[in-house]
Amino acid sequence: MEVLDPIHGEIQLNNAEVAVLDSAAYQRLRSIKQLGFSEFSFRGATHNRYLHSLGVCHLAGRAFDSIFKKFEFSSPALRQRLRQTTRLAALLHDIGHGPLSHTTEDVMPQLKDLKLKAYDLKKNPPNPERQANHEDYSIKFLTDSSLTKVLRENFSDIDPMAIACLVDTQLPAPTGFFRDGDWDFRPVLSQIISSEMDVDRMDYLGRDAYFCGTNYGKVELGWLIGNLNVHAENGVLHLALNRRALYTFDDFLLSRHHMHLMVYFHHKSIIFEEMLSRYLTSSDCTFFLPSDIEEYIQCTDHSLYEHLKTVDNPWARRIAERRPFRMLFEFHSDHESDRAEKIEKGLEKQGVPVIRASAQARLSKYHSGNPSAKNPTIYVIDEYDYRSRPEPIEQCTKIFKNYENTRSIDRLYVAPEDLEKSENFLAEHRL
């Protein structure tokens, strides 16, 4: 089947993949918007995780083909199995995403309620008492749900656990699944799915830019993917990039950074998140996410919005009626500042309720600390220099160092009816 995508054009899917698309678990993603509340600031941003995930799947295949274009696998079947596994992990990387935004993780159950047997196989299993998150739901969907059945029926040579392994690097791999002779493919395939240069970002930057109508996220995707490569270090395969695309990589990181600053952290999205969080953590909240994975399939943006219409909580009402608090003050800096806090206190003394929200944008966490197993090194290969040998990417570009600092955005919001009064107070007191 071909699917028409405004971003990548025609996307080809095989019949087994179409069966996954037709599953209830995957169809649910139609009703999960990619950017949650961002449609309140960028009205075109109504796109959903259904199409994003298809795009990621498509790019995973393209990335795989580029990385291994000169690589000799022991058999075409093995190559095909690893490629298909990577495409499936890409397609399903977001399958457990909660309604609307990460904020709804506030109302997820304890991990133990999910009965996630796959985690028992981990070396260091997580605390069963901790609150579950959307990644836990993803692993549950992949390894123990109606979706697992669909995967088994349609991909007889792929253990769903192998797909899960590319989403969660802590899970142990089915024996030999990612091996070809001396080579261990798991790290590089994991990096395709999740790393500083993963296909998730490659898809969402351009897609979000397209639907929002901005240019910030537009990157040189063809050149980046065409210059992906692989580097073997002690039998372990790592993701690599040809040096001639290194500035493209810089541009890619900066595009994401600017999308964060200008789109994802827009003050209107943030205030809706804040209000939702206030409702979800209030004592009268009646919205919960079920631990039963099949029931969870019913939990969508729609069901949450419909719920919000029916309750009396003031934050829920403000969201339902689109009467958000409005931004009074905004302060950007590279260092900590107590100005927002001071103004907040001043206003509260006046009896004005204030929401203070703070967002931190950082180009990347990649360079800080040593690369861990979770985050294998990306290498740079210079094909034009006889003396060069592959080097870790953080030694080849200064971008990580240049943008090491976190960018703080502090904001204060007040109710619309308090806005004028608050502005006058600020002007008068020169706060």
Next chain:
Amino acid sequence: MEVLDPIHGEIQLNNAEVAVLDSAAYQRLRSIKQLGFSEFSFRGATHNRYLHSLGVCHLAGRAFDSIFKKFEFSSPALRQRLRQTTRLAALLHDIGHGPLSHTTEDVMPQLKDLKLKAYDLKKNPPNPERQANHEDYSIKFLTDSSLTKVLRENFSDIDPMAIACLVDTQLPAPTGFFRDGDWDFRPVLSQIISSEMDVDRMDYLGRDAYFCGTNYGKVELGWLIGNLNVHAENGVLHLALNRRALYTFDDFLLSRHHMHLMVYFHHKSIIFEEMLSRYLTSSDCTFFLPSDIEEYIQCTDHSLYEHLKTVDNPWARRIAERRPFRMLFEFHSDHESDRAEKIEKGLEKQGVPVIRASAQARLSKYHSGNPSAKNPTIYVIDEYDYRSRPEPIEQCTKIFKNYENTRSIDRLYVAPEDLEKSENFLAEHRL
């Protein structure tokens, strides 16, 4: 306020218009998708009537400025009032749209239940017993709802009835509202809102194409709008087009025609419509649209989808679970054919339930019959020919005649579980 739109870039709105945007009635349009079920065939098509209506409002202003660029109004205030009225009519032309698609008009109440006083003023008031449609709801919203109040408060010089007049040409205008000296502006302003060359189409063709990811609907908007003009016939102002944009007009009509054939009538959208209609007209349907206009604000795509999840009706379940009937047979022609009907009968004899659906695409209804009051003539003005005088557009282009015939698309659908059997039956009997 400026709104960023992927189609038109930055759209400027004045504060009074923002108040309309913030109304509950207008916010409802966020949850009404522009193309209803089309997202099942064109996955990017998640855009809503909220942004479309903003785009139409924006184009109404541009069209007004282009049409009247050399026109001398008796005062700037009058010009501004007529321009603002046109923008508001454009912004609110879809305000009464039902959830998902026109199919939900099946469950609208009788007209009399809407208590639509504005209709009493009509020369030929409609039958109060007939079923209401979305246009009735639009007029109700404009003239007798919480939105009416917002309009009155924010536009002191514009009677909401005048806005309604540009949406419904049968309503009588407030005395003198559309007059400037000898000129009657109502026809040309109505044509901006609704005609063969209206701003509604100018917006949705490019917008639908963008979100679907197709080129069919992309037209030469700048040239078309830049060549709009006005022609006075007996004191009545008509919409006109400069001759040098006449092929652009042809291209515009054909773009819409091809969008119908390739996008709007896609077989997957059609089958969902058919299944919804079967549910809504079934005896056990429990979904109704309220006659109370404030309650109607709660009726959105979300609420309908959530409803469908809860009922037992087999059609509702098929929609909710995305298990549509699948297309078995398709037949395109310019004449009537009984082939689909014959196959249907053959299959039904075999005990196979069949849905037969038929769509008729026609380039335009404009040329057929005499221009009525509802549909004033569009003129063509040739600025380069000293002997020419404005002529009705249907006398200047052959496109109406060339595409006079209706294009019929007959389709048969069967349940997925009957598909193979049905295909074999067809192949065997060469039906």
Next chain:
Amino acid sequence: MEVLDPIHGEIQLNNAEVAVLDSAAYQRLRSIKQLGFSEFSFRGATHNRYLHSLGVCHLAGRAFDSIFKKFEFSSPALRQRLRQTTRLAALLHDIGHGPLSHTTEDVMPQLKDLKLKAYDLKKNPPNPERQANHEDYSIKFLTDSSLTKVLRENFSDIDPMAIACLVDTQLPAPTGFFRDGDWDFRPVLSQIISSEMDVDRMDYLGRDAYFCGTNYGKVELGWLIGNLNVHAENGVLHLALNRRALYTFDDFLLSRHHMHLMVYFHHKSIIFEEMLSRYLTSSDCTFFLPSDIEEYIQCTDHSLYEHLKTVDNPWARRIAERRPFRMLFEFHSDHESDRAEKIEKGLEKQGVPVIRASAQARLSKYHSGNPSAKNPTIYVIDEYDYRSRPEPIEQCTKIFKNYENTRSIDRLYVAPEDLEKSENFLAEHRL
């Protein structure tokens, strides 16, 4: 090597193809603009035949792959040889193009001066006394020039004559070159290069639209190419199209028609053509195109423009100094009219020199008369109808019939200094 193309993204070329690109004959296309004088009306249209030809080559490969995706060749080598031949014919289809526009064919030598031995093999060799045209130069380049040498050296299994055969359908094919078992591939491969649905048009429509900045030429290329097919009739393979892309074909034809009417026939391009023609056919013209093919390589837009600067002829000066005659009158119709001629005579009586130019736009010549050997039938295949069998495309769409008529554009131009006087004359006499 990959080449970045704003239209098709990254285009891949093999080393042998790069050798062709590097030839002096091909590099010459850098200095031949795709749209000649159109840059005077559409300022972005500075693109050249070098990149267009690369695009056509790229599309030829895509079309070949789509057409034969289910076809079983007797060997991969044969498939590859035919594919490569098609790509080369596409790459070189314009190689003999004269400077600037077809107008320079006026100063081409007699055919016999080209010493085109390949033509001796034709069944009906052309008259050696007739004037050569750009297609003759193309065949000369392919079969008997420095380029021929490059082709022979880099494509040992492809007779350059075979490439020529796909450009000129009258040339006899090298024995067995286009055969695989019972199948004759020449017709379908020729149709890829030149037919109502050839890759030349598929490239230039979108490309011209992009560089001009218009939407008219934007077509649904992915769908069109993806639905190309092949139909065998008596051992002869014909180009075919799946029925589901038939409206896309209509749209494709109409896009080209509107590009003709709105872009290619723009009044400013036409007047420059007319003035150039007047110079080239004047008795004092000193610009000639050489019959020696290696000397011809030096003949480019540049050399013609440089030449025009140096001569005294008034038309040449007008072009060189950009002082064209200006349009006074324009008349579009579907029938013959003598209006332009009458005005012309009237003006000439007043002593005003006039250029009368007339352009005829017709959707297609395909349907008129019987399909000849030059123009093999395109078939439509309906994969969804058990009773259908492939039918000639002109029986499946009414577009040919609807647009059978020629659209005439008659124009009159006068010198800028005569414009006002002429306008007054027209206004006064109501001509």
Next chain:
Amino acid sequence: MEVLDPIHGEIQLNNAEVAVLDSAAYQRLRSIKQLGFSEFSFRGATHNRYLHSLGVCHLAGRAFDSIFKKFEFSSPALRQRLRQTTRLAALLHDIGHGPLSHTTEDVMPQLKDLKLKAYDLKKNPPNPERQANHEDYSIKFLTDSSLTKVLRENFSDIDPMAIACLVDTQLPAPTGFFRDGDWDFRPVLSQIISSEMDVDRMDYLGRDAYFCGTNYGKVELGWLIGNLNVHAENGVLHLALNRRALYTFDDFLLSRHHMHLMVYFHHKSIIFEEMLSRYLTSSDCTFFLPSDIEEYIQCTDHSLYEHLKTVDNPWARRIAERRPFRMLFEFHSDHESDRAEKIEKGLEKQGVPVIRASAQARLSKYHSGNPSAKNPTIYVIDEYDYRSRPEPIEQCTKIFKNYENTRSIDRLYVAPEDLEKSENFLAEHRL
């Protein structure tokens, strides 16, 4: 007149501006490609300075309107005169550009030969013995040429000297021309034409990206222009930016930086530049640029390319025949390195002629040293903070500091026939 531009859509020009466009001096820009030799690496880059300059003119008007949207001029006429002057300076900023690239400045005459009287008015007139550059030609065109006459005839209230003042900040302004009451407009208007945030860059980044087919240069132009502002410091008006567009400014600078690294400094463009320079500075070079400004109008890319075909110099021949030296080695770094030099010496010992070329890319020169008269400060205005006051932009963003270092690209090229031998030499000696 409206001009269709693929970048900005329809550009409106008044009749007086059209007269400037029609001048021989301006028409010459049709034959000066915007990116010189870049079409050898980015084949779509055939766009010229003619259309770029139109785009800059258009943006100058938009920038002016945005900067002064709340500013009260003493009269509409004064506002209009300053706006028109700015548009003309933008339109003509490149008018003296040499053929192909800055490399042809090598064959410009001495400054004194230009007889540039305007320079006599400067406080510190330049040395008449120094070689002229393209800016000198621009001032000559503006103040003492056939173009000056066109300007005087069409803009009676604008002294051409005032236009020249916005291109060359050292020229003294006509008395009072840039004054309105207490305000001096010259600095801010100069900044529109030339500064870190000028309309030249705003146009060429997006335009070059479009024609090359890359995304690097795509910036958020609407937001940037919409947030331009003005700040008065001691009666002098400076360009300013609203804080909410500060990241957009960062993105704008980085886009340009990446265009330099990935497009403008592409190794193929560089080698052509190097070869041209070798020819122009060789003793047998016969190409000179005339000091007579009317003769200079004949000097275009065309005339240079045609010249190169006719001479025997080996570098000229290589360019004419497209047989450039090919890249052997490339080294990017943030510090000086002698590696390229060492390899060069090694190869030369082997008798291999080498071209060593080095390019330096730096984000900006703005922040280094004190702002001079030539480079007035840009301010940032925070409209949302009651305590803030306008600050110099270099104190508001860290981008200048982060990218303070120059990025060096060292390259070695050898003749194609020496390439294999040289590669072997490098591989063997591990240089």
